[in-house]
Amino acid sequence: MxxxxxxxxxxxxxxxxxxxxxxxxxxxxxxxxxxxxxxxxxxxxxxxxxxxxxxxxxxxxxxxxxxxxxxxxxxxxxxxxxxxxxxxxxxxxxxxxxxxxxxxxxxxxxxxxxxxxxxxxxxxxxxxxxxxxxxxxxxxxxxxxxxxxxxxxxxxxxxxxxxxxxxxxxxxxxxxxxxxxxxxxxxNIAVELWRKLMLNNAVNPLSALTHLDTQTLSNHELYGPVVQQLMQEVAAIAAAEGLPIGEQDVAEMYGLICTFDGIKTSMLVDLEKGRPLELEGISGTLLKRGKKLQVPTPMTGLVYGLLNQQHETH
CATH class of the missing domain: 3.40.50.720 (NAD(P)-binding Rossmann-like Domain)
Structure with missing residues (x-):
């Protein structure tokens, strides 16, 4: 081909x-x-x-x-x-x-x-x-x-x-x-895309903030629960948009990220190299959708805000 x-x-x-x-x-x-x-x-x-x-x-x-x-x-x-x-x-x-x-x-x-x-x-x-x-x-x-x-x-x-x-x-x-x-x-590739967005929203921005790889982040005593909540916020928005996504998907994706080999995320690499971050396409779109659908996204908002501020000061 x-x-x-x-x-x-x-x-x-x-x-x-x-x-x-x-x-x-x-x-x-x-x-x-x-x-x-x-x-x-x-x-x-x-x-x-x-x-x-x-x-x-x-x-x-x-x-x-x-x-x-x-x-x-x-x-x-x-x-x-x-x-x-x-x-x-x-x-x-x-x-x-x-x-x-x-x-x-x-x-x-x-x-x-x-x-x-x-x-x-x-x-x-x-x-x-x-x-x-x-x-x-x-x-x-x-x-x-x-x-x-x-x-x-x-x-x-x-x-x-x-x-x-x-x-x-x-x-x-x-x-x-x-x-x-x-x-x-x-x-149903739309569902797969939302499941992947769970992973990206959970570990991409947070890894850029903490400089930790995906496995360390997900299994961390403090950050692990944050990873789960970030995934739950994605699932809530997907469900509000009519997609068949729920707590089982969150459990599967969290289990997956915990057992992955530790990967250095693309957002962390971009931050280190001084390149634009893919923040709007991951967390930004969730904040917009959550606001429109009246689905709370406090953790996504916090991570998004902190990373934006950190990126601007550098």
Whole structure:
């Protein structure tokens, strides 16, 4: 298959390398020093069960749109931060509209798929999550990754209401699995996205505040109960929006995060590197939704406020 990885950072490069090593054609969209390194030295990925070092096809966004059509690809994987989704859709609208290639979001949050659907239509929109993976740019062109690195994806918003061709889903699933990426097609990807948001809201901002990894944070005497409450607030908003999510999901997600290998979250890495935080797409959207639905979110508000203040003072 022909894959386009847009936002070739830690996560995007890991999955791209897996697919490329399995024999698929992969094009990476990146920028800055990382892009130059990919073009001049190739891509290096280090993972406990996977090593990759090879030349890659890497371009910036303008080069990509000049040299390729959307129809040159069988799947576009969106791997950049959620705050970039709307500007990207506005900039690339006509390029995206010139074909029928499906687009799979592997981003954090629950706002990306509705934004994608509004521009490219439901029939081309795939929801997805990258689960149990830590991936970071160690140096330009060099990626370190850890964890099982599973992908769960499905027709947006679920199997019954989605318009994606089931054969296309199966073809993508097989490609992932054969490339060594644990993959599963979800019948209700909207629910999976909200379950992932539980994890992100619980540990991403809090890890940036405490500088602790996910396992240490979740099993901590003081912070563990905070992690649980942050998850409960997400579940309450999801339930108020009509999704079948409740205390059992909270228990499952908390059990999962406690037994994960400790991962350094993307928000902590962004804080350390002085990059913009993905706070609005995770906690910010919950505060807005909670206010609208009159669902209390005191702990999410506290963590959001503290992290915003800390980030502004630095």
């Amino acid at each position: 022909r894959f386009l990885i847009w936002g070739a950072g830690g996560i995007g490069c890991y999955y791209g390398a897996r697919l490329q090593q399995a024999g698929h054609a992969v094009v990476y969209v990146a920028r800055g020093e990382h892009l130059l390194a990919l073009q001049q030295q190739g891509l290096q990925v280090e993972h406990e069960n996977f090593h990759f070092a090879a030349a890659v096809t890497a371009l910036d966004a303008s080069q990509l749109m000049q040299q390729y059509c959307i129809s040159d690809f069988d799947l576009l994987l969106v791997c950049f931060k959620s705050q970039a989704t709307q500007p990207w859709l506005e900039e690339c609208n006509s390029w995206l509209a010139a074909g029928q290639t499906p687009v799979l979001s592997l981003q954090n949050g629950v706002d990306n798929e509705p934004e994608l659907e509004a521009v490219i239509g439901r029939a081309r929109t795939l929801g997805g999550i990258a689960l149990r993976i830590g991936g970071h740019i160690e140096a330009p062109g060099v990626i370190t990754a850890s964890g099982p690195a599973q992908i769960i994806f499905g027709a947006w918003p679920n199997r019954d209401q989605g318009e994606m061709n089931p054969e296309t889903l199966q073809q993508i699933d097989v490609a992932f699995i054969e490339a060594g990426i644990p993959s599963r097609i979800s019948e």
